[in-house]
Structure formats: structure tokens, C-alpha cells
Amino acid sequence: MISGTVVIATEICKGCELCIASCPQESLGLSSSINRKGYRFATLVQNNCTGCVNCALVCPDSAITVYREKKAAKRIPQTVIASHAV
Numbered sequence: 001m002i003s004g005t006v007v008i009a010t011e012i013c014k015g016c017e018l019c020i021a022s023c024p025q026e027s028l029g030l031s032s033s034i035n036r037k038g039y040r041f042a043t044l045v046q047n048n049c050t051g052c053v054n055c056a057l058v059c060p061d062s063a064i065t066v067y068r069e070k071k072a073a074k075r076i077p078q079t080v081i082a083s084h085a086v
């Protein structure tokens with residue numbers, strides 16, 4: 001399973017919200033504070049990013065970098081089946 005996270009260059013962001021609309025996980029929202037240009041900037045609001053990169057692809061200012069990692073596979077208990085030679 002893949003999980004992801006994003007790093008947003010907050011000083012580049014102009015708060016257009018394209019990334020927010022493009023996120024299927026609703027992981028992104030606008031900050032309550034503003035950057036030096038006077039814009040509320042995009043930020044992660046939920047820790048459920050899958051690393052799909054939609055947000056980075058739509059950002060007109062290339063302000064988003066996506067990181068992905070493979071989650072460790074769940075360990076499934078294995079049943080040992082003893083074979084008895086007859």
C-alpha cells in the first residue's frame with residue numbers, strides 16, 4: 001500500500017485552490033494565516049494523502065512536491081499445514 005505526503009512552498013502559493021479541488025482524499029485546505037504576498041496558502045488538513053500527485057500536476061506555480069512511500073505489508077498469519085506421508 002502506498003502512502004504519501006506533500007510539501008507546499010507556502011511563499012510561492014497564491015491560494016488559487018486548484019490543488020484543493022483536485023485532491024480525491026480532501027487532504028488539502030487553505031491556511032488561516034497568510035504568506036508574505038498576502039495569500040492564504042494551501043496546506044495539508046488531513047493525514048490521509050495517498051501520493052496520487054493530482055495536486056502537484058494542477059498547481060500552476062509548481063508549489064507542491066509529493067513524496068510517496070510504500071507502507072510495510074501487513075503481516076498475515078500463515079497456517080502451517082503438516083503433510084503426512086501415507
Ligand code: SF4
Binds near residue numbers: 005006024049055
Ligand atoms: S498527492 Fe493526491 S492525495 Fe495527496 S494531497 Fe495531493 S491530490 Fe491529495
Ligand code: SF4
Binds near residue numbers: 019
Ligand atoms: S494549486 Fe498551487 S498556487 Fe494554487 S492553492 Fe494549490 S499550491 Fe497554491
